[in-house]
Amino acid sequence: MRELIKESIIDLKKTDGFIYVTADGKKIDLHEAAARGIAVTPVNPKDEVIKKLEAAGLHLTDSKFLNDLNDLIAELSGKAASKSSGKRRSFSDAEKSKIIEEWKKVEAAGKKTKAAFAREIGVGYQTFINWLRG
Template identity: 70%
Template sequence: MRDLIKESILELKNSKGFIYVTEEGKQISLEEAAAKKISITPVHPKDEVLKKLENAGLFLTDTKFLNDLNELISILSFKKVSPNVSKRKHFTPNEKSKILEEWKKVEALGKSNKSAFAEEIGVGYQTFLNWLKN
C-alpha cells in the first residue's frame, strides 16, 4: 500500500497535464495520434491515480471514508488529555506542525470547530489560535 501511495504521488508530481488514450485504452502522445489520425480521449492523471487507489481499497472521493480515515489518523497521532491531568505547557515545532496539518484536514472536511479540536488534542484554545495566526 505504501508503494502504491508513493507511486501515485510521483505520478501526479511528474504529470504535465492530460494524457491521451486510444479507444483500446493505450496511452499515446497527442502528436502521434494526430499523425496517425487516431481518435483519442484526454484523461487527467488525477483520475487515473484515483482509479488505482480505489482498486486498492482507498476511496479518496468518498467523504465518509475520508472522515473515518482522518479520525483514525487523529486518534493514532494525538493522545487525548484526561481532564484530571494538567495540560502540557510546551510543544515541539514538529508537534505543532503535525497538529496544524491535522487541523487543515479537519477544516477541509467542513468540521471546523477550533475549540473542540484544540480540546480533543490537548492544546489550549488560545494557544491553538495563536498557532493559526503564525
C-alpha cells in the same frame, strides 16, 4: 499500499491537463498520436488515479470514508480528532504549572522543540511561551 500512493502522486504531478489513451488503452503523447494518425481519447489523470485507489479499497472521494480515516490516524498518532467547536480552552494555574513541569522534563531530554510540544498539548506557541515567561 505505500507504493500505490507514491505512484498516484507521481502520476498527478507529471501531467498538466489530460493524458491521451489509444483504443487499446495505451497512453500516448498527443503530438505523436496526431503524427501517426492514431485516434485517442482524452482522460483526466485524476480520474485514473481515483480508479486505481478505489480498486485498492481507498475511497478518497467518499467524505465519510475520509472522516473515518482521519479519525483512525488521529487515534493511532495519539492526537485527538479535531472536532473543535471553535471555543477557546481555558487552563487553570495548576494545569499550566503541570504542563510547564512536563515541558522541563521534555526539554531536559532534548526530544522536542517548544513549538512541537505546544502543538502536541493543543496550545498556541505564543501562549505556551507566555506561560514559560509567566
